[in-house]
Amino acid sequence: xxxxxxxxxxxxxxxxxxxxxxxxxxxxxxxxxxxxxxxxxxxxxxxxxxxxxxxxxxxxxxxxxxxxxxxxxxxxxxxxxxxxxxxxxxxxxxxxxxxxxxxxxxxxxxxxxxxxxxxxxxxxxxxxxxxxxxxxxxxxxxxxxxxxxxxxxxxxxxxxxxxxxxxxxxxxxxxxxxxxxxxxxxxxxxxxxxxxxxxxxxxxxxxxxxxxxxxxxxxxxxxxxxxxxxxxxxxxxxxxxxxxxxxxxxxxxxxxxxxxxxxxxxxxxxxxxxxxxxxxxxxxxxxxxxxxxxxxxxxxxxxxxxxxxxxxxxxxxxxxxxxxxxxxxxxxxxxxxxxxxxxxxxxxxxxxxxxxxxxxxxxxxxxxxxxxxxxxxxxxxxxxxxxxxxxxxxxxxxxxxxxxxxxxxxxxxxxxxxxxxxxxxxxxxxxxxxxxxxxxxxxxxxxxx
Amino acid sequence: xxxxxxxxxxxxxxxxxxxxxxxxxxxxxxxxxxxxxxxxxxxxxxxxxxxxxxxxxxxxxxxxxxxxxxxxxxxxxxxxxxxxxxxxxxxxxxxxxxxxxxxxxxxxxxxxxxxxxxxxxxxxxxxxxxxxxxxxxxxxxxxxxxxxxxxxxxxxxxxxxxxxxxxxxxxxxxxxxxxxxxxxxxxxxxxxxxxxxxxxxxxxxxxxxxxxxxxxxxxxxxxxxxxxxxxxxxxxxxxxxxxxxxxxxxxxxxxxxxxxxxxxxxxxxxxxxxxxxxxxxxxxxxxxxxxxxxxxxxxxxxxxxxxxxxxxxxxxxxxxxxxxxxxxxxxxxxxxxxxxxxxxxxxxxxxxxxxxxxx
Numbered sequence: 001x002x003x004x005x006x007x008x009x010x011x012x013x014x015x016x017x018x019x020x021x022x023x024x025x026x027x028x029x030x031x032x033x034x035x036x037x038x039x040x041x042x043x044x045x046x047x048x049x050x051x052x053x054x055x056x057x058x059x060x061x062x063x064x065x066x067x068x069x070x071x072x073x074x075x076x077x078x079x080x081x082x083x084x085x086x087x088x089x090x091x092x093x094x095x096x097x098x099x100x101x102x103x104x105x106x107x108x109x110x111x112x113x114x115x116x117x118x119x120x121x122x123x124x125x126x127x128x129x130x131x132x133x134x135x136x137x138x139x140x141x142x143x144x145x146x147x148x149x150x151x152x153x154x155x156x157x158x159x160x161x162x163x164x165x166x167x168x169x170x171x172x173x174x175x176x177x178x179x180x181x182x183x184x185x186x187x188x189x190x191x192x193x194x195x196x197x198x199x200x201x202x203x204x205x206x207x208x209x210x211x212x213x214x215x216x217x218x219x220x221x222x223x224x225x226x227x228x229x230x231x232x233x234x235x236x237x238x239x240x241x242x243x244x245x246x247x248x249x250x251x252x253x254x255x256x257x258x259x260x261x262x263x264x265x266x267x268x269x270x271x272x273x274x275x276x277x278x279x280x281x282x283x284x285x286x287x288x289x290x291x292x293x294x295x296x297x298x299x300x301x302x303x304x305x306x307x308x309x310x311x312x313x314x315x316x317x318x319x320x321x322x323x324x325x326x327x328x329x330x331x332x333x334x335x336x337x338x339x340x341x342x343x344x345x346x347x348x349x350x351x352x353x354x355x356x357x358x359x360x361x362x363x364x365x366x367x368x369x370x371x372x373x374x375x376x377x378x379x380x381x382x383x384x385x386x387x388x389x390x391x392x393x394x395x396x397x398x399x400x401x402x403x404x405x406x407x408x409x410x411x412x413x414x415x416x417x418x419x420x421x422x423x424x425x426x427x428x429x430x431x432x433x434x435x436x437x438x439x440x441x442x443x444x445x446x447x448x449x
Numbered sequence: 450x451x452x453x454x455x456x457x458x459x460x461x462x463x464x465x466x467x468x469x470x471x472x473x474x475x476x477x478x479x480x481x482x483x484x485x486x487x488x489x490x491x492x493x494x495x496x497x498x499x500x501x502x503x504x505x506x507x508x509x510x511x512x513x514x515x516x517x518x519x520x521x522x523x524x525x526x527x528x529x530x531x532x533x534x535x536x537x538x539x540x541x542x543x544x545x546x547x548x549x550x551x552x553x554x555x556x557x558x559x560x561x562x563x564x565x566x567x568x569x570x571x572x573x574x575x576x577x578x579x580x581x582x583x584x585x586x587x588x589x590x591x592x593x594x595x596x597x598x599x600x601x602x603x604x605x606x607x608x609x610x611x612x613x614x615x616x617x618x619x620x621x622x623x624x625x626x627x628x629x630x631x632x633x634x635x636x637x638x639x640x641x642x643x644x645x646x647x648x649x650x651x652x653x654x655x656x657x658x659x660x661x662x663x664x665x666x667x668x669x670x671x672x673x674x675x676x677x678x679x680x681x682x683x684x685x686x687x688x689x690x691x692x693x694x695x696x697x698x699x700x701x702x703x704x705x706x707x708x709x710x711x712x713x714x715x716x717x718x719x720x721x722x723x724x725x726x727x728x729x730x731x732x733x734x735x736x737x738x739x740x741x742x743x744x745x746x747x748x749x750x751x752x753x754x755x756x757x758x759x760x761x762x763x764x765x766x767x768x769x770x771x772x773x774x775x776x777x778x779x780x781x782x783x784x785x786x787x788x789x790x791x792x793x794x795x796x797x798x799x800x801x802x803x804x805x806x807x808x
Contacts, residue, residue: 061693061716062669063686068607070680072671132669132684132717139649139668149650149666157648157670245676246642246787395678395784397534398525398616398633401607 014286014443023182023432023439024189026282032429035281040425046418053411057129064408065130070401071391075409076130078384079416081238081259082266083123084164085379088231089267090116091171094178095227098220103445104295106438107287110182111278111424112271113175114433118423119270120168122416127160129412156237156244163237170230174223180206180216181437235260242386248325249390252317258310265303265349266379269372272296274424276369278433287439290363297362300375304353311350325395332393333385337402341381342389348378457490458516463619464626470509484598484696519601521609525618535577535618535629536781536797543778543799550782550794551775557788562639567656570764571724573748574774575632576796579758580615582630587611589753590634593725595707595714596683600695603686610683612722613750629798632759634750635660635681635722636783636791643673643682651719657729658764658792662721669717678784679791681721688716724761725749 026032057064067074090112097105105112128137140161142150151158184206187199206212239259242250272293279288318326333342352374361367388403427433455477459470476489495504525531538546564570590596590612599610613634621627637660643652644660651667654660662682674682687693690713697703707713710727714720725748736743743763751759762771774780779796 061687063603063608066606067671067686069609069674069683070607072674072684130670132667132671132686132719133715134717136649136668139666152645152647152650154645155648155672156646157672161648245646245672246678246789247676391675394680395787396633396680397531398522398614399680404606 016440016443019287019439019443020185020189020436022284022286023434023436024186027429027432028186028189028191028195036425036429039281040422043418043422043425046415047422049411050415050419053408053415054125054129057408058134062130062132064406066404066406066409068401068404070394070396070399071388071403073130073387073391074403075384075405075413076126077387078380079412080123080126080130081383081386082380083119083126083416084167084235084238085259085263085266085383086270086376087116087119087123087167087171087267088235088260088263089271090114090119091174091227091231092264092267093271094174095224095231098224099228102295103442104292106442107284107434108271108275108292109438110178110435111274111433113171113178114424114427115270115274116171117168117175118420118427120164120171122420124164124168125416126412127157127164156240159237160241163234167230167234170223170227174227177216177223178220178435179431180204181208182432182435184208185436186432231263232260235263238263242390247390247394248323249318249329249393250386252314254310254313254317258307258314261303261306261310262379262382265300265307266376268296268300268303269375269379272300272368272372273376276365278428282428282433284434287434293365293368294359294362297356297368300372301353301356304350304356304375308350311346329390329393333389336389336393338385338388338392342385345378345381345385348374349382352378453494455490455492455494456512456514458514458518460518460520463621463623464628468509482697484698517605519604521604521611522615522617525616526620531618533786534783535616535631537620537627537629537800538779538797539800539802546778546797548776548778548780550780550785550791557640559640562790564639564654564656564658565765568765569657569743571637571658571729571761571792572764572771572775573634573637573724573751573759573761573793574771574780574796575793576758576760576774577629577631577798578779578796579756580630580632580754581756581758582615582617582628583755584615585753585755586632586750586759587613587615589749590722593708593711593749594723595690595711597685597689598695598698599689603689603695608684608686610685610689610720612683612720613681627800631795632750633679633681633783634793635724636679636789636793637722637724639790639792640788642676642678642787642789646672646676648672659724659726660792661723661726662719664712664714664718664720667718669719671719673719678787678789682719683721684719685714685716689714691715 065074065076090109093105093112094109094116097109128134131137139149140151140158151161180203183199183203187196187203190196190199236256236259239255239257243252243255245251275288275292275296279285315330318330333339352371355361355367355371361371392402393400455472457472465471472490472492474492477491477494478485478488479491480486481488495507496502497504525534591598594612596610596612599608603609613632616631616633618629618631619626620629637658639654639658641652641654641660644654646652648670649666649668651663652660652673653663669684671684674680674684685691689695690698692699693716694703708727710731725746728748729746732743732746745762748759748761751761760771760774762769764772764775766772774796775794777796779799780794781797782791782794784791
């Protein structure tokens with residue numbers, strides 16, 4: 001590998017035309033063939049499952065979930081935190097890596113941003129369908145009404161409402177405006193009138209002029225600068241949903257940073273899985289190279305160490321703080337009803353990623369895919385156990401109870417994964433999945449163009 | 450007894466001698482409508498003619514079957530820090546004891562308490578020494594406040610609706626139990642943890658120290674119950690009283706039996722003990738009508754208690770018996786260390802250890 005002239009471009013020469021053709025032609029001319037159609041068909045049952053589960057819970061009631069009087073939160077909350085975390089990495093890749101001039105991001109940032117958008121949209125569903133009365137979810141918004149009623153600003157859930165809303169708006173805007181030059185390319189290469197009209201309308205009159213590029217670069221950099229604090233605030237506020245409470249195991253000041261890193265951790269793992277699939281599915285070996293995976297694996301390794309340190313801090317402060325309720329909850333982690341799951345969590349999040357210390361593992365896609373899936377499982381377990389452990393083992397000793405997982409819970413766990421894949425497949429058919437203009441620039445900088 | 454046999458599940462509990470089982474009369478009815486028919490086992494089947502109720506020649510045989518017995522009252526062995534939840538003291542300890550849990554002995558960043566601006570300050574004191582664990586308060590509350598019956602499937606999922614529960618604490622050994630009972634309704638905390646977490650202000654305080662749940666404002670996030678250290682809030686996971694009733698409880702004549710003074714809660718809202726706010730309102734209206742100050746108000750649980758373990762009243766009233774009980778050396782608040790400043794407080798269980806050792 002090291003003998004290659006351009007580590008980030010896996011080809012001797014990659015001209016501008018070749019880049020555009022590699023990305024745009026499958027969409028416009030070549031078609032996606034049987035594999036794409038079969039993949040789409042495979043995701044359809046999951047879409048139906050998701051819609052069916054949502055329909056059922058709206059019709060019958062939240063009692064379909066496994067929640068009970070003691071453990072009043074469950075899969076919906078864990079899924080929400082997990083999906084928001086998945087979205088987080090996309091924004092981090094496109095903004096933080098842009099700001100720190102990590103050029104390797106060029107080929108993966110487009111689908112990382114799309115991943116953010118879809119993940120945040122899916123995440124946004126969960127707080128609504130977890131409500132007892134979802135039809136009144138809009139009461140969390142401060143809208144003018146005849147009773148002069150406002151939301152209750154001290155509640156972390158109101159902060160969360162704003163966090164999700166601003167995150168969704170931001171990621172949609174950032175993703176769409178980042179697409180503009182590529183949409184113009186699509187317009188110019190389109191062979192049908194419909195293609196020219198639709199891509200042309202979406203390109204908002206992009207003419208590739210120096211003035212356009214100047215405005216675009218300034219705007220994009222400004223948005224990227226806004227995104228970094230936004231990403232941190234979104235997940236900090238998700239952490240505050242738990243930390244701004246009175247419950248042992250939740251009331252911890254470490255939660256906001258720990259949630260941000262956790263989100264980055266699971267998000268990068270998801271990007272790796274998607275990158276492997278997209279690279280294989282769209283034959284983009286020239287643009288997504290082992291060097292990309294190597295860089296992302298290093299981020300995951302770092303995040304894994306931070307997570308392990310956070311867990312240890314949690315245990316230590318509970319012991320050192322001396323509060324009986326906190327200590328018993330930590331004891332419950334290791335010896336209680338969910339102890340096997342907690343052990344699995346520690347294996348997935350702390351132990352397994354240590355293999356990434358080895359360069360050969362970082363550059364072997366099979367190993368990397370396995371570890372990334374484990375990280376995503378581990379991070380989901382972390383979120384569900386944050387909910388379960390504390391609520392099952394709170395202050396009221398006489399009301400300690402465990403959670404009873406229901407079929408509905410499994411449906412809203414598995415269904416959205418397929419929905420996410422469905423959205424991605426549709427996107428890959430309609431829009432360039434790799435940022436053509438940024439790869440062109442990269443090719444030029446690398447001297448490959 | 451010849452010819453008659455019943456099969457019933459047996460709950461193994463401490464304090465019952467080996468080879469002994471208890472069976473309550475009144476269960477196993479054959480014509481009680483969809484809600485009551487075939488529930489439990491009919492002990493009357495052992496009865497024969499004549500006035501005598503003593504039945505001899507009865508044998509107990511253990512079968513291989515296993516049945517889950519649904520219970521909402523959890524049984525807690527007192528050990529370590531659970532002693533703080535159910536303190537038990539003897540006379541010597543009583544002499545040295547000061548009343549605890551009456552308020553602001555903890556430093557706080559919260560604003561000073563102004564919740565009793567309207568003149569009344571409702572409070573409740575429960576004497577754990579007097580409580581015999583009969584559950585009459587639970588049933589009285591259920592019938593007063595239109596608390597729905599949710600059925601065994603929901604209970605098995607851990608979704609009971611009773612607004613108060615009676616916790617059982619045991620400090621003894623299986624051979625010699627020392628059980629104590631603690632009814633736990635809403636604490637109506639002055640610094641209620643449920644209030645700041647509600648995003649739509651459905652959990653609020655009124656001017657008389659009551660922690661209110663505004664049903665038609667509730668959207669059902671359940672954060673209030675998640676954050677309640679006492680876990681006294683109850684959620685309508687289904688429309689238990691609102692279209693998805695258990696068995697025949699949605700039938701017209703059953704609905705007509707509800708207390709007209711109490712709102713029936715819909716699906717997806719949180720509910721909880723109100724200190725029988727409708728009874729407070731009744732007394733307020735009667736007092737206004739007669740032009741006199743408000744008199745005594747008693748809650749449903751208090752009225753039903755055969756040992757007068759529960760006492761409710763206005764802490765601001767002159768010669769308030771509840772206020773006097775709060776000055777009792779046995780007085781304590783549940784989870785006082787959380788500084789929730791509960792309005793429902795307790796009197797500790799006073800025991801005579803020497804005497805109990807003899808029995």
